[in-house]
Amino acid sequence: MAKLEKDIYILGINESHTATAALLKNGSIICCASEERFTRKKGQWGYPKFAVHYCLQEANITIDAISAVYFGFKNPVTYVPGEKNQPNPYGGIIQAVSPHIKRILLFLVGLSPVFFTLYSFLLKTLYPAIAVATFERSYRKYITRTIGLPLTKIKRMDHHLAHAMSAYYANPAAHKLKNKPVLVITNDGYGDDVCSRIYTVKNNSWIEIASTPNHHSIGLLYQYVTEYLGMKPNEHEYKVMGLAPYASSESATEVKKLFRKLFWVDGLSVKSAIPTLGYYSFLEKNLSKVRFDAIAGGIQACTEELLVELVRNSIERTNIHSIVLGGGVFMNVKANKVINELPGVDSVFVMPSCGDESTAIGAAYYGYKKYCEGHRLKFELKPLSHLYLGPAFDDTSIKKSIVSYVRNKPMSFYKMKYPAKEVAQLLSKGHVVAxxxxxxxxxxxALGNRSILANPSNPSVIRTINKQIKIRDFWMPFAPVILKKLVNDYLIFPRQNGESPFMMFAFNTTNRAQKDMPAAIHPFDDTARPQILSRQQNPDYYDIVAEFERITGIGALLNTSFNLHGEPIVLSPLDALQTFHKSGLQYLQLGQYIVMKNKSYEK
Structure with missing residues (x-):
């Protein structure tokens, strides 16, 4: 094997919903950010030009230093709406006419399965030959012009392989599993003609053993249910999951039975009785007189059962007991909880924020693997020990932003001498601190650096936060951050040495948790979606929680994302100040500074 003689940079890009850029240097992801944080447009689609610029700036390199750019889709046409200044006429047209096309297709498919067969044939023949090929030519020209790299350095990869590689190589326990076989399972709405793939991996050798076509997508059914319940599809699925426990077991079971007639597991694939185009009509026909909570409970139970069967069958087929999960369906922490509790599962890792944004990381990993293979270099990757991969701001720039913004506003600020102690004191007195x-x-x-924090012991703080900024639906729980040393005091783990640093699992809670942090657990089923925090991951944040424990005896805080309802999480001090100003929040920590609203302040 040749030795590394220069720094190797690989840029990974997701251009679908929550467009994202990730930069890898010599096997390590050194920065990663989503475009929505820069444009302030939630779920931003398209080429993430601001995120790419940030990555280059963070690494202090020019585009010429990039060895390759990999996109996490082979076929991006239907995933990239026509954004301003981006040459995607097909995406723009699809976005404009898709509701009308959808109604026509649903009508035709409902008349006869022949129409679905014809639709599938056209999708696999004329569509790639005309739309995809034409779009890709114009888009690649745009990318080369925007990035400034030759076409030879710009490549695409399979969408689900990007999901799979992001999860497998990001796993902090990857070094322990390097010489052992691992099951990698992906599941999402759809991507590159499938909604699920299953791989076995050992010593960086990948073998695909199964896949499910996107016309049998449990992820899309969940998305359609979200829309049917009056919520925003591809964004508010977590609300359906949060609503599910409120359904009676009887009503949820009846709806689940209905969905299970529609879906079943066949070996290592999922099957559905009708194609995805018919899902919404199915909901309208069968659920028009069913309670909303029963529908939520039914789709959640169905999803959990299908995923458990898929995992169990995969274990039985391969005799592999270490599981890695990726793809947007696994944002469902309740489903992850059930998988984590399965007998026969030795370990489970779920890629953090495993929607399409994570494919930027997977694409960077894949690109580095291909580069090493092509240059006879030893392929080694460093897993993700933390997710603090975005922009930071020093005290000088923070102070400058504060001074400029608070001028002529009823606000004041000061520089803290002991930030952890002072913030913890505010929290212990019942104040909410962004x-x-x-x-x-x-x-x-949010994992502490762009968060809203509060005392979790007082349930009334939920109403306070919702009134001041979040405006969450009444059934939605908040989540805790818990000191790692106290996890067994607060959480019930299915096995020893439980880890959850990225809020990707739900857990049952102990009596002490229900006493100490009722505001940060689900009010109906007493589960929690925790961030388990060690000091190594984030010393400053850890010190706040530890100081709060010293004052109150509670080793946890309520932690929710710092954003106005419907907006992306804040990125910069200016974003934070504007959000603070528009909200009812009274205290804001910006680095070493505290910003306060004066008593005379009226929003």
Whole structure:
């Protein structure tokens, strides 16, 4: 094997929903951010030009230093709506006419399965030959012009392999599993003609053993249910999951039985009685007089059962007991909980923020693997020990932003001498504190650096936070951050040495947790979606929680994302100040500074 003689940079890109860029250097992801944080447009699609610029700036390199750019889709056409200044006429047309096409297709498919067969044939023949090929030519030209790299350095990969590689190689326990076989299972709405793939991996050798076509997608059914319940599809599925426990077991079971007639597991694949185009009509026909909570409970129970069967069958087929999961369906922490509790499962790792944003990381990993193979280099990757991969701001720039913003506003600020102690004191007195400090987290879940923090022992703080900023649906729980040393005091693990640093699992809670942090657990079923925090991961954040424990005896805080309802999580001090100003929040930590609203302040 040749030795590494220069730094190797690989840029991974997701251009679908929550467009994201990730930069890998010599096997390590050194920065990653989603475009929505820069544009302030939630779920931003398209080429993430601002995120790419950030990655280059963070690494202090020019585009010429990039060895290759990999995109996490082979076929991006239907995933990239026509954004301003981006040459995607097909995406724009699809976005404009898709509701009309959808109604026509649903009508035709309902008349006869022949129409679905014809649709599938056209999708696999004329569509790639005309739309995909034409779009790809214009898009590649746009990318080369925007990035400034030759076409030879711009490549695409299979979408589900990007999901799979992001999960497998990001796993902090990967070094322990290197010489052992691992099951990698992906599941999402759809991507590159499938909604699920199953791989076995050992010593970096990947073998695909099964896949499920996208016309049998449990992820899309969940998405359609979200829309049917009046919520925003591809965004509010977590609300359906949060609503599910409120359904009576009887009503949820009846709806689940209905969905199970529609879906079943056949070996290592999922099958459905009708194609995805018919799902919404199925809901309208069968659920028009069913309670909303029963529908949520039924789809959640169905999803859990199908995923458990898929995992159990995969274990039985391969005799592999270490599981890695990726793809947007596994954002469902309740389903992950059930999988984690399965007998015969030795370990489970779920890729953090495993929607399409994570494929940027998977694409970077894949690109580095291909580069090493092509240059006879030893292929080694460093897993993700944390997700603090976004921009940071020093005290000088923070102070400058504060001074400029608070001028002529009823606000004041000061520099803290002991930030952890002072913030913990505020929290212990019942105040809610927004926090921006250090590098921004990658992904959908705030992990302390762009968070709103509160005392979890008082249930009334839920109403306070919702009134001040979050405006969450009444059934939605908040989540805790818990000191790692106290996890067994608060959480019930299915096996020893439980880990959950990225909020990807739900757990049953102990009596002490229900006493100490009722505001940060699900009010109906007493489960929690925790961030389990060690000091190594984030010392400043850890010190706040530890100081709060010293004052109150509670080793946990309520932690929710720092954003206005419907907006992306804040990125910069200016974002934080504007959000703070528009909200009812009274305290904001910006690095070493505290910003306060004066008593005379009226929103």
């Amino acid at each position: 926090r921006l400090a250090g590098r921004m987290e990658f992904g959908a879940r």
